[in-house]
Amino acid sequence: MKSVMDRVVYARKLSYPGISDEEARTVHVLIHDCTMDALGGGPAVLPLKGQIEGPHLNGKNIPWVLLLSDASFGKIEQLVGDSGITSRVVDDVIAHELTHGITADLLTEESIKKSNDQKNSQAHHAEILSDVSVAFWEGWAEGVEASLGATVRGAFHPFSLSGLGMYVFVFERQQAVRDNLYVYDNALFDDASGVRTHRTGAELMKAEGFMATVTYRVMNELPYRLADGTVTQGWPFNAVSDAIHRAQPTNTMELVKALAADPNGGADFLDDFLQISSGATASDISHGIANLIIVMSDHQNELQESLRRDPNNRATARELNETRMTLAAARPRLQAELEYVKQQVRSGALDLFAKAK
Ligand SMILES: [Zn+2]
Numbered sequence: 001m002k003s004v005m006d007r008v009v010y011a012r013k014l015s016y017p018g019i020s021d022e023e024a025r026t027v028h029v030l031i032h033d034c035t036m037d038a039l040g041g042g043p044a045v046l047p048l049k050g051q052i053e054g055p056h057l058n059g060k061n062i063p064w065v066l067l068l069s070d071a072s073f074g075k076i077e078q079l080v081g082d083s084g085i086t087s088r089v090v091d092d093v094i095a096h097e098l099t100h101g102i103t104a105d106l107l108t109e110e111s112i113k114k115s116n117d118q119k120n121s122q123a124h125h126a127e128i129l130s131d132v133s134v135a136f137w138e139g140w141a142e143g144v145e146a147s148l149g150a151t152v153r154g155a156f157h158p159f160s161l162s163g164l165g166m167y168v169f170v171f172e173r174q175q176a177v178r179d180n181l182y183v184y185d186n187a188l189f190d191d192a193s194g195v196r197t198h199r200t201g202a203e204l205m206k207a208e209g210f211m212a213t214v215t216y217r218v219m220n221e222l223p224y225r226l227a228d229g230t231v232t233q234g235w236p237f238n239a240v241s242d243a244i245h246r247a248q249p250t251n252t253m254e255l256v257k258a259l260a261a262d263p264n265g266g267a268d269f270l271d272d273f274l275q276i277s278s279g280a281t282a283s284d285i286s287h288g289i290a291n292l293i294i295v296m297s298d299h300q301n302e303l304q305e306s307l308r309r310d311p312n313n314r315a316t317a318r319e320l321n322e323t324r325m326t327l328a329a330a331r332p333r334l335q336a337e338l339e340y341v342k343q344q345v346r347s348g349a350l351d352l353f354a355k356a357k
Helices: 002-015 082-087 089-106 109-117 132-153 165-178 208-220 237-247 252-260 266-276 284-309 314-347
Strands: 029-033 043-047 064-070 223-225 231-233
Touching: 002 089, 002 237, 043 089, 064 089, 082 089, 089 132, 089 165, 089 237, 109 132, 132 165, 132 208, 132 252, 165 208, 208 237, 208 252, 208 266, 237 252, 252 266, 266 314, 284 314
Parallel strands: 029 064
Antiparallel strands: 043 064, 223 231
């Protein structure tokens, strides 16, 4: 948790020149029982900057408050109970909320207002589409959470989920973020039809789960050149803060542009963004092939399952064979199209968000 607080301090020193060390490390926590009212559902950050004339402490405006609301939906006792501590879900949740706070610190009042004006969704959830503003705020926080989850629990760590209540969803979404499953709709709710589609460019920019994957990869996978010339795997968190503070993004597209503009990691980021989105924000062709691939892959799985139950069904065997051949031809076609899209976007001949507006 110390390293998370260091991030808050770094963001504040960037954003409020002359702030004292003590002010930079002070986080105001409002512990509130809202089981009897409609205020909220568990932990949250309330950004005061850009919304109302916030409360003052020692004459200073408080930019945001960490809310620990005991709500009927999210019980605080589940978060900080034995199960919450053992599984370290409390770390994930606090890091997620502090990332919202850091965002509120890095953006000016004007940028926050501009971002709020682009909100039009009522709800948010990793697997649904919200809007380009919510997906920016929540995507980054969920990317942080998926990073921390992998660090504190590793690939496999047995613990009991009983007693965690609704906070179990925090674990459920993290692996899907790391595996880029939110590039498809229907990522977690594997319904009876088993049919998924590849989200369009415009949908991806409203998908906080996908934006979580984008930021997760920035912080864990992608190369970043430090001032002394060494290259790290994964950008330092503070480098992302620098990019946000510099560019003042108010939505997902502006965040992607801000990261792509970074001189020490932006070029690799842009390539990776196009790769994991299948170029869907820029090209209908690569999106179309990517969509064919996921639909045919799911169909292939169904056919395999059906053939296991009925091994002598020749029609199924023939269709499975045809599906395999279609997939074998589509995969290299997608990669070739993606290389073309990357090159066109890099040279400026193709707008990165031509198909996302
Ligand atoms: Zn959040």
